[in-house]
Amino acid sequence: MSSTMPSFPERIELSGEGLVLRDWTEADLTAMPELFDHPDIAYWTPLVSPFDEAAARTRLDRDRQLRAEGTAILLAITVDGGAPLGEVMLRRAPEGTEIGYAVGPAHRGQGLAVRAVRVVAAYAFEQMGAEQVILELEAENAASVAVATKSGFTLLDVPLITGEEKGRPFTLQTWGLNRP
Numbered sequence: 001m002s003s004t005m006p007s008f009p010e011r012i013e014l015s016g017e018g019l020v021l022r023d024w025t026e027a028d029l030t031a032m033p034e035l036f037d038h039p040d041i042a043y044w045t046p047l048v049s050p051f052d053e054a055a056a057r058t059r060l061d062r063d064r065q066l067r068a069e070g071t072a073i074l075l076a077i078t079v080d081g082g083a084p085l086g087e088v089m090l091r092r093a094p095e096g097t098e099i100g101y102a103v104g105p106a107h108r109g110q111g112l113a114v115r116a117v118r119v120v121a122a123y124a125f126e127q128m129g130a131e132q133v134i135l136e137l138e139a140e141n142a143a144s145v146a147v148a149t150k151s152g153f154t155l156l157d158v159p160l161i162t163g164e165e166k167g168r169p170f171t172l173q174t175w176g177l178n179r180p
Contacts, residue, residue: 007070014075014123017115021075021088024060028076028084032056035086035104044141045102046165066091077103077116088116090124095174097130101147108143117151125179132179136161136172148175 014021024032033051035041036059042049047059059074066072072091076084086103099120101113117135124130135153137144148155153175161172 008067008073010067012073012075013081014119016119016122018079019112019115019119020078020081021116021119022078022081024063024074024076024084024087026060029053029056029060031084032059034106035084036102038105040105040143041102042166043168044138044144045100047102049166075116075120077101077112086112086116088113088120090120095136096132096134096176097124097128098134098136099124100135111150113143113147114150117147121151121177130179132176134177135175137175138170139173151177153177 011023012021013023030053033053033056036047036055037049037051039049041047041051048055063072063074066074070092072089074087074089077086077088078084084104085107086101089098089100091098091100099117101116103112121133124133134156135144135148137148139145154177156174156176158174161174163170163172
């Protein structure tokens with residue numbers, strides 16, 4: 001971790017909008033494949049596929065490493081602090097303070113991603129002093145575009161991000177939400 005990048009707290013639990021966003025635990029390892037081993041998640045995110053218990057272990061270990069480095073936090077999306085329904089990420093990136101998310105297929109359509117994004121954005125503004133948070137997503141990902149707009153983000157007039165992930169090319173738009 002660089003001296004200019006403050007660390008994240010060792011433990012984080014954020015509440016709001018009917019959600020509890022909490023740290024992933026060892027007990028969540030068996031639930032993670034049900035959430036993340038899905039064609040939509042494999043296609044739209046950098047998560048590995050197939051996503052099995054070994055991938056879950058790697059993800060949890062990586063989460064802990066990123067937090068210790070002060071780079072990112074990955075939190076389980078829950079309604080009561082119990083069973084995870086998805087994940088929300090907050091990452092310090094060269095482009096800015098970035099949010100990412102994934103909701104398990106069985107839990108979609110409940111506004112979980114929108115609410116989680118709003119709670120994490122508030123944390124970034126209030127606790128990290130961010131002036132803006134961003135989402136980077138593909139225009140063709142209608143569900144993520146809907147999350148962006150429902151969360152109050154607007155499309156920024158910045159260059160598109162292009163690359164290749166898992167053997168397929170992608171083009172990302174950057175959406176932004178400014179500090180209230």
